[in-house]
Amino acid sequence: MTRPATLPGAVVAALRCPLCASAFALDGRSLRCPSRHSFDLAKQGYVNLLHAGIPAGTADTAEMVAARVAFLGAGHYGGLRDLLAQVAAGTGGDGLVVDAGAGTGYYLAGVLDRLPDAAGLALDVSAVALRRAAKAHARLGAAVWNLWEPWPVAAETAAVVLNVFAPRNAAEFRRVLRPGGTLLVVSPERGHLAELAAVAPVLDVDPRKEERLDAALSEHFELVSRRSLRDRVMLEPEDVRNAVRMGPTGHHPERLAALDGVAGPAAVTLAFSLSEYRRTA
Numbered sequence: 001m002t003r004p005a006t007l008p009g010a011v012v013a014a015l016r017c018p019l020c021a022s023a024f025a026l027d028g029r030s031l032r033c034p035s036r037h038s039f040d041l042a043k044q045g046y047v048n049l050l051h052a053g054i055p056a057g058t059a060d061t062a063e064m065v066a067a068r069v070a071f072l073g074a075g076h077y078g079g080l081r082d083l084l085a086q087v088a089a090g091t092g093g094d095g096l097v098v099d100a101g102a103g104t105g106y107y108l109a110g111v112l113d114r115l116p117d118a119a120g121l122a123l124d125v126s127a128v129a130l131r132r133a134a135k136a137h138a139r140l141g142a143a144v145w146n147l148w149e150p151w152p153v154a155a156e157t158a159a160v161v162l163n164v165f166a167p168r169n170a171a172e173f174r175r176v177l178r179p180g181g182t183l184l185v186v187s188p189e190r191g192h193l194a195e196l197a198a199v200a201p202v203l204d205v206d207p208r209k210e211e212r213l214d215a216a217l218s219e220h221f222e223l224v225s226r227r228s229l230r231d232r233v234m235l236e237p238e239d240v241r242n243a244v245r246m247g248p249t250g251h252h253p254e255r256l257a258a259l260d261g262v263a264g265p266a267a268v269t270l271a272f273s274l275s276e277y278r279r280t281a
Helices: 009-014 062-073 078-090 106-114 127-133 170-176 194-198 209-217 237-245 257-261
Strands: 025-027 030-032 038-040 096-100 119-124 140-144 158-164 177-188 221-235 266-279
Touching (some): 009 025, 009 096, 062 237, 078 106, 078 177, 078 221, 078 266, 096 170, 106 158, 119 127, 127 140, 170 221, 194 266, 221 237
Parallel strands (some): 096 119, 158 177
Antiparallel strands (some): 025 030, 030 038
16 A cells, blocks of 8 residues: 655754744654644645635636646646756755745656755645645645745745745745745746637736836845746647636636637747846845
8 A cells, every 4th residue: 555645854844833833743644843733644745734714716726726737747838847947956955945836846846856955845825736746756745825924934944935926925935045045936928828818818917027026026135037938839729728727717717618619729929937036135
């Protein structure tokens, strides 16, 4: 019989009790703190540390996660994953890598492949997504958490923080990063998946997005570099449907009816921005 997945030791050491901020010890299949607060690991290996509800439409649904798994599994964002892993490896970031908004762990697993001495902590509000993330890599641990709340992570424990198409909590980025630590932010550029607007509502990209990103992070970080990655890919009908379903439109099933009419392949633009920031003193 296969043993249930568990949390890497480096992840247990970094996590903190969300109720009293004490360090955890792994006791069998539970995280326990000295105040006797206890959080059980799911059989997939992730732990749910949330002690309050979240607004409806916040966490990715099972349907959204299934679409993301299929789309990413087809390799369409493989170039982005490779670039992110390359940049992370160049930071000398051996230690803990925290992925804020990790989803299924696709990008974090790619980074860990390039950092053989690192461990990874996937944070996401979707337990459905973290069931996948917990099994994405042997050195990856996953915890359900709302990124807008103070994170259940010890200060100055992360060498690298990843943030890929996810909410950005600048104060928490800085708090958990060790001095000199690196923040890597991926966001869409103008034109990303723009062709899909013909079949379903998709979000347009703010032309001043990078300017606003730098301003939002400026209190805690300085920009080190910025890279653009653009490509044209041919998506089969099911890829088109998955690309729409896995994004914010997936929270609105009534907007997805037009996808039933997608019958042929579509040439689609991929446009990403990868920004590297250093924690300021």
